Amino acid sequence: MPELLVYSERVDAARELVAGGRELAAALGLGVSAVALGPGAGAAASELAAAGADTVYVSEAAAFEGWPADAVAAGLAQVAARAGAAVVLIGSTRRGKETAPRLAQKLGAGCVTDVSSLGADAGELLAGRYAYGGATVARERLTSAVKVYAVMPKTFSAEGASPGAGTVVAAELNASSAVKLVDRRPKEGEHVDLDAAPLIVGLGRGFKSRDDLALGERLAAALGAVVGCTKSLADFEWLGEDRIIGLSGARTAPDLYLGVGVSGQIQHTVGVAGAKLIAAVNKDKEAPIFALADYGIVGDLYEVVPALTERLEGV
Amino acid sequence: MCVKTNPDLQMVRVKNREAVLDGVPYKLGDLEKNALEAAVVLRDAAGGKVTALCLAEGDRKAAEGIKVALAMGADEAVVVDDPALAQPDQAAVAAALAAAVKKLGACDLLLFGEGSTDNYTGQVGPRVAELLGLPQIGYARKVEVIGGAVRCERSMDDLLETLEAPLPAVVTVVSEINEPRIPGLMQIMKAKSKPLQVWALADLGLDPAAVAPLREIVSNLAEEQDRKHILFEGTAAEQADAFVNALINEGVLGR
Numbered sequence: 001m002p003e004l005l006v007y008s009e010r011v012d013a014a015r016e017l018v019a020g021g022r023e024l025a026a027a028l029g030l031g032v033s034a035v036a037l038g039p040g041a042g043a044a045a046s047e048l049a050a051a052g053a054d055t056v057y058v059s060e061a062a063a064f065e066g067w068p069a070d071a072v073a074a075g076l077a078q079v080a081a082r083a084g085a086a087v088v089l090i091g092s093t094r095r096g097k098e099t100a101p102r103l104a105q106k107l108g109a110g111c112v113t114d115v116s117s118l119g120a121d122a123g124e125l126l127a128g129r130y131a132y133g134g135a136t137v138a139r140e141r142l143t144s145a146v147k148v149y150a151v152m153p154k155t156f157s158a159e160g161a162s163p164g165a166g167t168v169v170a171a172e173l174n175a176s177s178a179v180k181l182v183d184r185r186p187k188e189g190e191h192v193d194l195d196a197a198p199l200i201v202g203l204g205r206g207f208k209s210r211d212d213l214a215l216g217e218r219l220a221a222a223l224g225a226v227v228g229c230t231k232s233l234a235d236f237e238w239l240g241e242d243r244i245i246g247l248s249g250a251r252t253a254p255d256l257y258l259g260v261g262v263s264g265q266i267q268h269t270v271g272v273a274g275a276k277l278i279a280a281v282n283k284d285k286e287a288p289i290f291a292l293a294d295y296g297i298v299g300d301l302y303e304v305v306p307a308l309t310e311r312l313e314g315v
Numbered sequence: 316m317c318v319k320t321n322p323d324l325q326m327v328r329v330k331n332r333e334a335v336l337d338g339v340p341y342k343l344g345d346l347e348k349n350a351l352e353a354a355v356v357l358r359d360a361a362g363g364k365v366t367a368l369c370l371a372e373g374d375r376k377a378a379e380g381i382k383v384a385l386a387m388g389a390d391e392a393v394v395v396d397d398p399a400l401a402q403p404d405q406a407a408v409a410a411a412l413a414a415a416v417k418k419l420g421a422c423d424l425l426l427f428g429e430g431s432t433d434n435y436t437g438q439v440g441p442r443v444a445e446l447l448g449l450p451q452i453g454y455a456r457k458v459e460v461i462g463g464a465v466r467c468e469r470s471m472d473d474l475l476e477t478l479e480a481p482l483p484a485v486v487t488v489v490s491e492i493n494e495p496r497i498p499g500l501m502q503i504m505k506a507k508s509k510p511l512q513v514w515a516l517a518d519l520g521l522d523p524a525a526v527a528p529l530r531e532i533v534s535n536l537a538e539e540q541d542r543k544h545i546l547f548e549g550t551a552a553e554q555a556d557a558f559v560n561a562l563i564n565e566g567v568l569g570r
Contacts, residue, residue: 139534140531142530292542311559
């Protein structure tokens with residue numbers, strides 16, 4: 001049986017893809033295999049099996065240390081040939097996104113990156129991804145025999161997945177990288193992880209000065225939320241670039257996004273479209289953010305935010 | 316270095332769920348400007364020549380972007396223009412660019428933006444690297460040439476990596492790498508006399524079948540969002556109270 005093959009250097013992303021891939025594979029009549037590469041990668045095999053993989057190909061070869069794109073693409077191409085892969089799903093992390101097109105080129109395959117939805121319709125896969133900087137969603141169909149999709153983390157959920165057979169195959173892969181790792185070190189300073197934040201307060205131009213942002217930060221603290229912002233606040237250097245949400249920054253998928261003084265330009269809101277709930281505080285009831293919001297408070301943020309903070313601190 | 320001309324996304328609006336591109340100016344992509352700036356700086360330090368390479372893509376006004384690239388300091392430009400490339404997918408763009416690089420002959424470093432500002436697929440750089448059998452380094456925020464190698468620093472989520480690849484190599488850059496120069500009137504005037512070649516697929520020894528798309532775009536519409544649209548009224552305290560109660564009912568608070 002031809003296979004749907006899953007790979008990500010991030011085990012959590014690989015598990016989601018196996019679980020989501022299993023449903024797609026059932027609709028397409030494919031088996032589900034996963035690939036784990038790199039020193040120590042075999043430890044993930046049981047987790048991938050629990051998420052639904054029938055076969056897990058493992059190579060702990062030193063060539064995959066740090067997951068260089070050329071070596072990983074070469075290794076995956078060999079597994080794809082051996083497994084008879086018809087569909088390859090790769091986690092669209094930075095590493096995955098630079099590897100997927102190289103793999104696709106090796107396989108003569110079409111490729112869609114940053115896939116935010118993937119479904120099977122009448123025996124064919126249809127992938128959704130943001131286009132025009134997020135203003136639209138393009139639905140794309142690949143016509144090549146093998147199809148490669150780099151899928152955004154959190155597109156699928158591994159919760160409640162049914163386990164697969166989990167047969168572990170030690171894969172002898174012929175791969176090496178021409179790229180040498182000179183140095184690897186953690187980033188200095190505080191790391192803002194908007195991608196994974198369950199609650200986000202987004203701050204916008206409604207704040208009149210940098211000092212006033214303390215109001216928004218105190219609200220975020222009361223909510224237990226991470227602070228994000230529109231690009232303009234980072235351009236003013238009121239907040240760091242790692243807090244930008246939208247076209248120039250993070251694409252988030254929190255349980256709640258609360259926009260404060262955010263008007264709702266598409267260049268920002270593309271980064272919050274994946275939120276389960278969108279709420280907004282803005283003094284202009286015509287602000288586009290309200291068209292996207294589940295809950296809206298029309299009012300002066302300088303009155304509403306302190307009231308809200310006080311109310312939340314009492315919860 | 317390879318460039319693409321994109322619609323100015325700050326000007327794109329959505330009407331009836333369709334992106335409105337009429338009247339939207341096309342400009343050289345921001346990340347391409349970063350790649351070009353990096354190329355010009357490397358050339359000024361180490362010598363050599365910067366060739367700006369792009370696809371015409373039908374009526375997509377590539378010429379505007381190429382003019383800017385030459386004014387910013389590229390020594391020459393090559394445009395691949397062919398009816399078979401009117402609406403290429405990324406595999407087709409890569410095939411055409413790789414063939415053009417081969418035709419140009421000796422090339423030490425191929426620089427790209429990490430993605431194009433309109434659709435950001437990030438595919439073309441890695442595909443060209445594979446087609447030419449070259450090593451690739453993505454997301455560079457610092458790039459230097461040391462002897463026969465390119466050394467790049469890149470940011471991978473919570474890690475910084477320094478990588479080195481033997482030349483020739485493919486490098487894609489992120490916006491932090493530099494602040495692209497804005498060409499002055501003199502540079503813009505001088506750009507007009509720089510060499511610009513236009514090649515068709517036949518000039519590259521490519522058959523139209525080699526650029527047949529592997530991808531169809533079925534639709535491209537703004538998403539319909541199913542939201543509750545509940546507005547709270549009253550004093551700030553009343554609004555805050557109603558909102559917090561809603562969050563508790565949604566299960567967002569008090570977990």
